[in-house]
Amino acid sequence: MRRAGFPGLSVLAAMTAAASAAAPNIQMFGLTSDQRLIAFETRATRDAFGVGTISGLDTDTRIVGIDFRPATGELYGLGDAGGVYLLNTSNAAATLKSRLTVALEGTAFGVDFNPTVDRFRIVSNTGQNLRVNVDTGATIVDLPLVYTTTATGVAGAAYTNNDADPNTGTTLFDLDTDLDQIVIQAPPNNGNLNAVGKLRQDTSADAGFDIYTQIRNGETTGNFGFAVLTVDGRSRLYEINLLTGAARKAGSFNREFQVIDVAAPTNP
Secondary structure (H helix, E strand, O other), X not given: OOOOOOOOHHHHHHHHHHHHOOOOXXXXXXXXXXXXXXXXXXXXXXXXXEEEEOEOOOOOOOEEEEEEEOOOOEEEEEEOOOEEEEEOOOOOEEEEEEEOOOOOOOOOEEEEEEXXXXXXXXXXXOXXXXXXXXXXXXXXXXXXXXXXXXXXXXXXXXXXXXXXXXXXXXXXXXXXXXXXXXXXXXXXXHOEEEEEEEOOOOOOOOOEEEEEEEEEOOEEEEEEEEEEEEEOOEEEEEEEOOOOOXXXXXXXXXXXXXXXXXXXXXXX
């Protein structure tokens, strides 16, 4: 039996296949520090274009993280005052969906949907660890992120196997920008962090992380990690080896885009 939160054989097989294969060229969306939504292909980051400036926030002053919801294929954003928004990928208009019942703590946040239970995971650089029903805003406070002491550098989070099948196992990976490494959060609700390996890049906290799941004929054939890291003041896209944590540069963004998070589309 696969222990909840740890990679099962099917997950490891998909990650191993991904680690040995070139990441596919896909369209992704990015969030910039000046609150623009951008779109780009992973092999042509310099051709990234602005979708629009995010509009329609209620009480919140900015979006701090984005992710696609596997159950619906829609793009969601988290506001700095706890609002959960649907984001229009054609014009960046935000529509308030719900609001967290717990205040956010931190200055850098990682957000990702758990594809097996359709809950929005939120982690922060203070060790905050939340899961949210985005339809109602109901928020569960899980145990803080920890190594042997509280983890204070987590700025990104991503689940594997984004296929919207509740019977498929999933693993939660985090990006720690203090220690410049990829970790597995297992069990996710307990907040325990286990190092996978170093990025081999020195990034600031302006970083984001997501995993693209490749599905063929209804079966997951690979999980590919992508991260936007700010290195020497410049936003760059990296492919992340989920077995070693190593980051390989995929491309740089034009200087007009200071990208702080990325999201890979899913198919419900």
